[in-house]
Amino acid sequence: MALTDNAVNGRSVKEAYGKGKLTLTAACEVGDLLTKAGALADGNSGANKADWVALDKALSGVEIEVAKIAVIGGLTGATLGDLAYLSDTAGGYSATAGTKEQVVGQALSATDILVQPQWTVMTGDASSVAQVRFVDVQLTNANLLALLGTDIVLVAAPGAGKAIVVHGIYMYFDVTTTAYTIGTATLQINYASDGADIAQITEAGFLDTATDAGRWYLLGGAIATPVITVPVANVGVVMRALTADMTGGNAANTLSVRTFYSVVDTAAFS
Numbered sequence: 001m002a003l004t005d006n007a008v009n010g011r012s013v014k015e016a017y018g019k020g021k022l023t024l025t026a027a028c029e030v031g032d033l034l035t036k037a038g039a040l041a042d043g044n045s046g047a048n049k050a051d052w053v054a055l056d057k058a059l060s061g062v063e064i065e066v067a068k069i070a071v072i073g074g075l076t077g078a079t080l081g082d083l084a085y086l087s088d089t090a091g092g093y094s095a096t097a098g099t100k101e102q103v104v105g106q107a108l109s110a111t112d113i114l115v116q117p118q119w120t121v122m123t124g125d126a127s128s129v130a131q132v133r134f135v136d137v138q139l140t141n142a143n144l145l146a147l148l149g150t151d152i153v154l155v156a157a158p159g160a161g162k163a164i165v166v167h168g169i170y171m172y173f174d175v176t177t178t179a180y181t182i183g184t185a186t187l188q189i190n191y192a193s194d195g196a197d198i199a200q201i202t203e204a205g206f207l208d209t210a211t212d213a214g215r216w217y218l219l220g221g222a223i224a225t226p227v228i229t230v231p232v233a234n235v236g237v238v239m240r241a242l243t244a245d246m247t248g249g250n251a252a253n254t255l256s257v258r259t260f261y262s263v264v265d266t267a268a269f270s
Contacts, residue, residue, distance in 0.1 A: 002095035003078040003107060005087065007032070011074040013055050014112065018068030020052070024061060028054045031072040032091030033104060033117060040090035041117075043098020050086050050104050050117035069116045071108065078107035084115070132167060134260045139239070141253040144180065144207075147241035151192060155237040158263045163231035164191075166198050167260045169217040176252035179210040186242040189259075195232040207246070207255070233266040 011031035025038045033041040033050035041050035052066040075093065084105040087094035093104065093113065105115035137154050155164050169189060189199040199217050201207075206215055219227060237259060
């Protein structure tokens with residue numbers, strides 16, 4: 001089952017933090033998601049992103065108590081860890097993204113979600129950047145020794161009319177006894193299907209050193225010389241080797257890769 005909202009008299013507030021007062025411009029139910037102006041938030045427009053959670057049921061024009069963070073009960077069908085999105089239905093929650101995507105919380109159980117909408121921003125909101133997401137992939141020793149011929153997918157293709165923009169990559173090398181000899185291998189992060197290069201990870205003192213270590217690769221550049229990458233529509237992001245494979249290693253070695261990214265439009269948007 002998937003998370004299902006229960007808006008009319010079905011939700012309850014179990015905990016709330018960061019409370020304030022807000023005058024409504026529309027009637028609301030307990031647990032409804034509200035804009036900073038007091039309207040019902042919805043995913044149909046970037047102008048209506050969620051900022052508050054209603055702690056009371058009231059009519060338009062009434063001042064009610066709201067919160068930045070709340071545990072809302074009364075939903076059904078969720079699984080621990082499921083994301084909750086702002087629904088296209090005003091004020092509501094959804095198991096899938098609305099027209100303009102905003103993650104507003106995460107399931108604590110089948111019926112309860114931790115709601116914290118100020119942690120996220122809405123894709124398409126002209127006043128903000130696209131939502132930053134991350135995905136984790138762990139490469140085994142076998143993966144690391146075969147990157148020349150076998151791409152490892154770090155981020156799946158986003159779908160038609162969309163492209164992935166990578167903001168940064170965190171890697172942790174867990175090494176047992178023996179590191180790698182890099183030689184002429186060039187390890188890169190690329191768009192799949194031989195798309196543009198995004199980052200290179202062959203510096204000395206990381207994968208060629210028998211010490212557990214992490215690395216943060218922040219993509220960008222100086223103001224006068226920004227790093228320019230052309231996003232490729234509906235293509236995933238992969239790790240691969242060029243020229244040659246690394247050698248050496250140990251069967252127990254792993255490389256954990258966390259990729260921070262956004263999904264953007266590949267056509268005109270407003």
